[in-house]
Amino acid sequence: MTQIIYQRSKGLKDVETHYCPGCHHGIIHKLIAEVLVEMDLLDTAVGVSPVGCSVLAGNYLDCDFVEAAHGRAPAVATGIKRVLPNHLVFTYQGDGDLASIGAGEIVHATARGEHFTTIFINNAIYGMTGGQMAPTTLLGQKTTTSQSGRDPLLHGRPVRMAEMLSTLDGMAYCERVTAANMPELNKAKRAIKKAFTLQMQGIGHTFVEVLSACPTNWGMSPADASAWVKSTMSQVYPLGVKKDITAEEKP
Amino acid sequence: MQKELWKGNEAIAEAAIRAGCRAYFGYPITPQNEIPEYMSKRMPESGGVFVQAESELAAINMVYGAAAAGARAMTSSSSPGISLMQEGISYLVGSDLPAVIVNMMRGGPGLGTIQPGQADYYQATRSPGHGDGHMPVLAPSGIQEAVDLMWDAFEMADKYLTPVMVVADGMIGQMMEPIVWNRTEPLPEADKPWAANGRDGEGQTHFVSSLRLQSSENEQFVHTLKEKYEEITKNEVRYEAVGCKNADILIAAFGTTARIASTAIRKLEKEGIRAGLFRPITLWPFPYEALKELALQESVKAVLTVEMSLGQMHEDVRLSVLDKKPTPFYGRTGGMVPEPKDIAEKVREVIKEAGK
Numbered sequence: 319m320t321q322i323i324y325q326r327s328k329g330l331k332d333v334e335t336h337y338c339p340g341c342h343h344g345i346i347h348k349l350i351a352e353v354l355v356e357m358d359l360l361d362t363a364v365g366v367s368p369v370g371c372s373v374l375a376g377n378y379l380d381c382d383f384v385e386a387a388h389g390r391a392p393a394v395a396t397g398i399k400r401v402l403p404n405h406l407v408f409t410y411q412g413d414g415d416l417a418s419i420g421a422g423e424i425v426h427a428t429a430r431g432e433h434f435t436t437i438f439i440n441n442a443i444y445g446m447t448g449g450q451m452a453p454t455t456l457l458g459q460k461t462t463t464s465q466s467g468r469d470p471l472l473h474g475r476p477v478r479m480a481e482m483l484s485t486l487d488g489m490a491y492c493e494r495v496t497a498a499n500m501p502e503l504n505k506a507k508r509a510i511k512k513a514f515t516l517q518m519q520g521i522g523h524t525f526v527e528v529l530s531a532c533p534t535n536w537g538m539s540p541a542d543a544s545a546w547v548k549s550t551m552s553q554v555y556p557l558g559v560k561k562d563i564t565a566e567e568k569p
Numbered sequence: 570m571q572k573e574l575w576k577g578n579e580a581i582a583e584a585a586i587r588a589g590c591r592a593y594f595g596y597p598i599t600p601q602n603e604i605p606e607y608m609s610k611r612m613p614e615s616g617g618v619f620v621q622a623e624s625e626l627a628a629i630n631m632v633y634g635a636a637a638a639g640a641r642a643m644t645s646s647s648s649p650g651i652s653l654m655q656e657g658i659s660y661l662v663g664s665d666l667p668a669v670i671v672n673m674m675r676g677g678p679g680l681g682t683i684q685p686g687q688a689d690y691y692q693a694t695r696s697p698g699h700g701d702g703h704m705p706v707l708a709p710s711g712i713q714e715a716v717d718l719m720w721d722a723f724e725m726a727d728k729y730l731t732p733v734m735v736v737a738d739g740m741i742g743q744m745m746e747p748i749v750w751n752r753t754e755p756l757p758e759a760d761k762p763w764a765a766n767g768r769d770g771e772g773q774t775h776f777v778s779s780l781r782l783q784s785s786e787n788e789q790f791v792h793t794l795k796e797k798y799e800e801i802t803k804n805e806v807r808y809e810a811v812g813c814k815n816a817d818i819l820i821a822a823f824g825t826t827a828r829i830a831s832t833a834i835r836k837l838e839k840e841g842i843r844a845g846l847f848r849p850i851t852l853w854p855f856p857y858e859a860l861k862e863l864a865l866q867e868s869v870k871a872v873l874t875v876e877m878s879l880g881q882m883h884e885d886v887r888l889s890v891l892d893k894k895p896t897p898f899y900g901r902t903g904g905m906v907p908e909p910k911d912i913a914e915k916v917r918e919v920i921k922e923a924g925k
Contacts, residue, residue, distance in 0.1 A: 360768075361767055361768040362767040362768070363767075364638065364765050364766065364767070366634070373780055374780075376776040376778065377776070380774060381768070381774055382765040382766065382767060382768065382774050382775045382776070383765065383774070383775075383776045383777070383778075384633075384634060384637040384638070384765045384776075384777045384778075385664075385776070385777065385778035385779065385780055386630065386633070386634075387630060387633075387656055387657065387660050390626070390627070390630040390633075390657070392627075393622065393626070393627040393628075393630035393631050393633075393634065394630050394631070394633055394634035394637070395634060396594075396620060396627075396631050396634060397592070397594065397620075397630065397631035397632060397633060397634025397635035397636075397637075397638070397640075397642070398634040398635065398637065398638040398765070399634075400592065400618040400620060400631075400635065401591070401592050401618055401635045401638050401639070401640035401642075402638050402766055402767075405766065405767060422623060422624060422626075422627070423623070423626075423627055423630070425623075426622075426623035426627065430620075
């Protein structure tokens with residue numbers, strides 16, 4: 319007798335994605351899809367996908383989606399959540415989108431403690447536009463706009479959004495995870511589930527940063543890219559819980 | 570019906586709530602601050618949502634989100650803030666979303682001044698933001714009309730799935746006038762099967778988006794916009810023509826300027842000059858045909874445009890009259906307001922010139 323031990327999540331549409339080989343977006347979509355199914359929120363959730371590789375996330379995740387202008391997802395999600403307070407609302411933003419052009423929106427949505435969840439995909443580069451330097455690009459990392467490597471004197475230093483946003487009182491739960499290998503993937507899924515659960519309790523903003531690979535624009539093989547996330551990126555962006563007001567409340 | 574004394578900005582905010590607006594997002598900027606202030610108190614009282622956004626950029630995108638989720642939403646600002654909102658308005662157009670934006674125009678460019686201006690005419694009527702778009706633009710010339718037009722604005726937004734802009738200036742926003750509440754009932758809830766508010770009865774999901782990566786598909790979408798704009802142009806052109814029949818001269822003016830022109834017209838009447846006032850209420854769609862017909866009357870010697878700008882609506886007036894009559898212009902700009910005596914003097918000059 320055959321036993322099904324693994325199958326495509328019901329939360330994903332049965333379509334092929336446009337993501338490059340070795341890209342982590344597909345894996346992270348799967349985690350979100352599984353959590354939405356497990357929490358029985360697939361029918362009511364609203365996702366927000368702003369400009370970047372993930373702008374088409376609504377074609378892959380099988381729930382309602384609103385596409386947002388570049389960087390504006392936290393404002394768009396604020397509008398949605400305020401008029402649909404009982405629905406799960408989440409954004410899915412890249413690092414160029416969230417840490418650069420949308421830095422203002424995410425700071426203030428967090429400061430207001432908006433009751434939606436931010437899934438922040440940090441791959442240290444602009445993916446869709448072809449590999450330009452992002453605020454999250456590592457020192458020395460070569461991109462199409464920092465061709466000799468990111469120079470702190472010319473380009474400044476990497477921005478740690480999870481740590482920065484955790485200083486705001488509106489942040490209820492903030493964790494940095496990665497999709498780079500299986501054990502980390504399980505942690506990432508737990509973080510997303512916790513964020514969604516706390517969102518529905520309405521205690522403040524919830525934020526999960528996912529370090530992820532962009533083999534195409536990094537000029538690496540998928541395997542090397544995943545290994546680099548763990549070996550190098552996570553040195554600059556330490557994994558772990560940055561803030562959890564539910565834990566702090568405990569004696 | 571009982572008359573009530575209302576300040577312009579507050580009357581507009583109250584009218585929006587009474588018309589059924591349930592979400593307001595805004596950022597402080599003079600001369601429209603009474604709108605967010607009033608909304609912050611009254612919107613929650615009436616079961617709606619108020620958020621003071623961190624910027625106009627965020628405000629218009631909150632409107633975008635609320636509209637995408639199916640709520641009747643609006644924002645308000647003044648010229649520099651409206652410039653920041655252009656991105657979001659273009660996305661509203663590109664996603665067929667209904668929303669209302671109030672622009673209490675001030676003198677520009679740049680930070681300019683907080684005094685009245687009408688120099689955002691091009692920005693409002695040509696194409697909001699980037700791309701091939703339009704939006705209905707309503708221009709009240711008093712508080713009663715501003716109040717009544719708020720119902721029309723939300724009605725048009727829902728009917729045509731489009732952003733609608735209401736333009737006035739600090740004069741109308743700050744002054745008080747007696748009004749009556751001609752309409753009291755909120756607009757019926759529009760059916761929004763496209764709204765991103767959860768799977769529908771048939772299990773279908775929704776994806777509100779302005780992205781169409783295939784250019785052929787995008788072109789097709791822009792053509793559907795064109796059809797929508799033709800429909801709006803057919804149904805929604807509004808204007809007021811006072812004393813235009815057999816007039817010696819027509820004065821084309823909107824909003825505050827039209828009020829000032831009326832005072833000049835009364836002055837001229839005593840001197841035996843019959844000046845008619847042609848006042849567009851929809852700046853887009855512009856009442857080209859109506860103005861053309863009146864301008865072509867044999868008695869009309871010229872069509873004088875009066876604006877608080879260097880002459881922006883003047884272009885639409887000229888497009889209406891098409892060189893068949895002289896189309897002189899008189900304007901003050903940068904926050905300066907024309908006086909009735911100046912308009913009257915310009916009319917005398919034009920009449921004299923035409924008599925030669």
